[in-house]
Amino acid sequence: MSTVKRILWLTVWATLALGVGTAAHAKLNIVTTTSELAAIARAVGGDLVEVKAIARGDQDPHFLEAKPSYMSAVNRADLLIYNGLELEIGWLPLLVQGGRNPQVLAGQQGNLDASADIPILEVPSGMVDRSMGDIHPLGNPHYTLDPRNGLIIAEAIAARLQGLSPENAALFSRNLKSFQQELQRHIGQWEARAKDLRGRRVVTYHKNLEYLASWLGLVVADYIEDKPGVPPSPRHIAELVDHMKRDGIGVLLYANFQDATAPERVAAQANARTLALPISVGGEPEIATYIDLFETILGRLEKGFGGR
Numbered sequence: 523m524s525t526v527k528r529i530l531w532l533t534v535w536a537t538l539a540l541g542v543g544t545a546a547h548a549k550l551n552i553v554t555t556t557s558e559l560a561a562i563a564r565a566v567g568g569d570l571v572e573v574k575a576i577a578r579g580d581q582d583p584h585f586l587e588a589k590p591s592y593m594s595a596v597n598r599a600d601l602l603i604y605n606g607l608e609l610e611i612g613w614l615p616l617l618v619q620g621g622r623n624p625q626v627l628a629g630q631q632g633n634l635d636a637s638a639d640i641p642i643l644e645v646p647s648g649m650v651d652r653s654m655g656d657i658h659p660l661g662n663p664h665y666t667l668d669p670r671n672g673l674i675i676a677e678a679i680a681a682r683l684q685g686l687s688p689e690n691a692a693l694f695s696r697n698l699k700s701f702q703q704e705l706q707r708h709i710g711q712w713e714a715r716a717k718d719l720r721g722r723r724v725v726t727y728h729k730n731l732e733y734l735a736s737w738l739g740l741v742v743a744d745y746i747e748d749k750p751g752v753p754p755s756p757r758h759i760a761e762l763v764d765h766m767k768r769d770g771i772g773v774l775l776y777a778n779f780q781d782a783t784a785p786e787r788v789a790a791q792a793n794a795r796t797l798a799l800p801i802s803v804g805g806e807p808e809i810a811t812y813i814d815l816f817e818t819i820l821g822r823l824e825k826g827f828g829g830r
């Protein structure tokens with residue numbers, strides 16, 4: 523073999539060896555249903571993960587179209603992280619079925635229900651009558667809006683990443699610790715900023731602000747939707763306006779992807795103010811992280827309650 527050929531062969535072998543080495547350290551491919559789960563997964567996984575969220579932060583996660591591109595994403599995932607409590611019941615089963623990826627089926631390492639360790643609010647005590655259209659049959663699924671739950675979610679994601687990639691366990695631990703420390707520090711600051719909000723009464727559109735309210739001590743006195751996911755009757759709207767006038771409830775909160783028509787009409791009749799909140803990462807263009815989300819919400823609440 524000539525020297526030139528020998529060098530060529532060496533190059534081929536070196537390339538192959540390098541290729542195998544790289545594959546062993548390939549990034550874990552994570553798909554999350556919502557963008558706040560994606561933000562937390564990015565914080566914990568760092569450079570070792572590639573994360574894609576299915577729902578955008580300005581979409582209602584209860585109602586999403588099961589597009590083929592989402593199925594392809596599920597097909598390629600090493601880990602599927604979802605909110606659970608039937609938040610995604612209308613579309614996630616279709617994505618998992620269409621994704622044909624045995625790694626992410628329930629019970630596998632690649633399937634993580636982020637609600638597993640969360641203290642759930644509004645768990646129904648009796649039988650749930652689904653014929654009524656209630657879309658919170660297992661309790662309130664909007665738990666990511668209490669940042670203390672973000673600490674728990676991060677813990678669960680770190681544990682799962684360590685299981686999937688034991689060689690990087692120490693790095694995931696470090697990322698988890700620094701995420702939790704930073705979030706904890708912010709939680710303290712947000713609680714101090716929000717102390718004037720404690721005991722303030724509000725009305726919300728959908729039951730998606732219960733965790734935020736219970737964290738900050740806001741009192742949700744009534745709703746535009748008297749049953750989650752079910753359009754309100756004219757009679758309920760009339761009673762709601764009376765309730766707000768009678769009790770002097772001056773602020774009506776709703777998620778920024780919800781239709782503003784009903785909140786604006788009710789607020790006008792009850793002489794109240796409406797406040798549209800982003801409720802997810804990406805819910806407004808500048809909200810890139812889980813911490814950004816609460817910074818924005820806190821700022822919006824401070825402004826909204828000013829003078830009320």
Ligand SMILES: [Zn+2]
Nearest residue numbers: 584729730750
């Ligand atoms: Zn809901």
